[in-house]
Amino acid sequence: MRLRRALFGVASLVTAIMVAACGSSQDETGADNASSKQVAMDEQQAMKRAEEIIHQAVDGMSPKPTLKRVGPVPIGACVARDDGGSDDRVQLSLTYQLTGVPAGQAKSLVRQARDAWVKRGYKFQSSDADWSDPFPTVSMRTEPDDFWMDAITGVLDRAKGTGVASIGVTSPCFAPSDATATADPASFRRTAPDEQAERRALDHSSRIYDALQVRHAPTTEGEGLGTYQDAEATYAHHTWSTEPLADDTLAQVMQRARAYFASAGWTVRHAPMATGVPALMARHAADGAVAQLAPSTDGTLRVAVSTPAVRPGAASV
Template sequence: MKLRNLMSIGALLAALVAATACGAHGGGKGDGAATPKQVAMNEQQATKRAEEIIHQAVDGMTPRPKLERIGPTPVGACIARDDGGPDDRLQVSLAYKLTGVPGSKAKSLVRQARDAWVKLGYKFQSSDADWSKPFPHVDMRTEPDDFWMDAITGVVDRATGEGLASIGVTSPCFRRSASGQSTAESAALLRTQVDEHAEHQALHHSSRIYDALRAPHAQAHEGKGINAYRDSEGTHVHHTWSTQPLTEEETVQAMARVQAYFQSAGWTVRHAPTESGVPAIIARNVKDDSVAQVAPSTTGAVRVAVTMPVVSVGSAGV
């Protein structure tokens, strides 16, 4: 989950909203791209484990910060599988600001989070942070349960070098709890409750991403298209699709174009590693709280998912 550029305070907080590093957990070494890693857990277990990993990093910190939650909901749908099959998995992602301490301590808090996780045997995603930089960023993962976490700083005051620390954890994808209904029946039930405006917005964002990628759209597969899911926080529209397979050079160029689009349109952007070797983009629209995931796959296709919260008429303007 490499952050290429230093971000402003607003961009940092928005980018760490717990909305899905989906697609970053395609499977461990030796798993094949078309067979995502299966995880035996539910939402409650994933949330409990994510909170545990957060506290493993924070509880021993000096000075001791307070945790301030970032983002409206910790549960999101996973991005579509490489093989185009149906995928109704979910993923938990939690992110917090570390508050109540001087901004000058932000770098120290990130280092302390790193040290706590290393002591527990957790692994770096690639390498340790570059501590010579004023705002280092740590990316790690747990073993053997494969939760991904980061500790990051962002600029609060460029003149003084003051920073803000944030910490986040994302679970592997897991199956929805059995409800006695088939996936199709459940999707149909939720589909009738989808707000048309949210669906229109999700499709609008997907269309703009398609324009930016400039890559042919792949034939639709079962499980792709517009769907909805409901959790304790409400209902969300989830639109997924893929491009046709691209060469590595075409993929790099397409991802650069879509990142330029997100930045020009005011989205906040962060990156996540993929097995293809080209980082995925996870972007958030601060105006409507939608989240877009654009992830290169090992098949050469670029997978796109847009998640849009449904706002009921009664809650509008609240």
């Protein structure tokens, strides 16, 4: 049975992860250190720092790109829940597409972002990008505040070697403000575009489920289908988990996931996790969907898919 048939009726609006890319914090030895860090910031401070990191990469670029927000919403539940922290923490994620430059300049923009961050003393999450690849990805983190960021080249035309560049930044987990903690995600009127976004999220989830070839676990609190709204857009979000997997099975599942994303036109990167198995972060260029597959310490694989609602007359992401 496809996952959509099993979970399509789950329509409760839940607080859930809305990030383009994130993972649990690690030091240079690969050991998890998020549980020992006490991040003192609020949403405004996190947003300001994320914007600063993006502009550090972009402001000196040539040719000069224009920043285009591509979502998802900036505030969401903390992904790194396996580090011993409180489950009510949140984190902020911000992603921009670099527009207004020739498509052939995408690789150059990613390299320039890398160079700007290196000059600031920021560290690679694992290693530098493979610059022999026409569509490289750079994944780095700041020190000591531990924001995670990436510069990604998405494929527009592989035959011509043209692409589109984007930059994303994700904050560490922090305690929510009263306004964030009490926000009501169901306080807006659902429209046809909202329902279409939900169907796209469920469709992506279903295809991912088919590709993984493992059973899903029963839906728990905090999982299911939700619709969320920020000041700029509305997003559908669908989360679910697999049954606990043995290490060898998890490795096979992640390999199947990578193969599926590559065949379906998703841009994929990896982010280290406390489990030792990197999470997969994927972005679908056609509809702006973002997917995350994050291994948990209990052996399950958490899957989250976010899709933006496209309003009549609005430009699609």
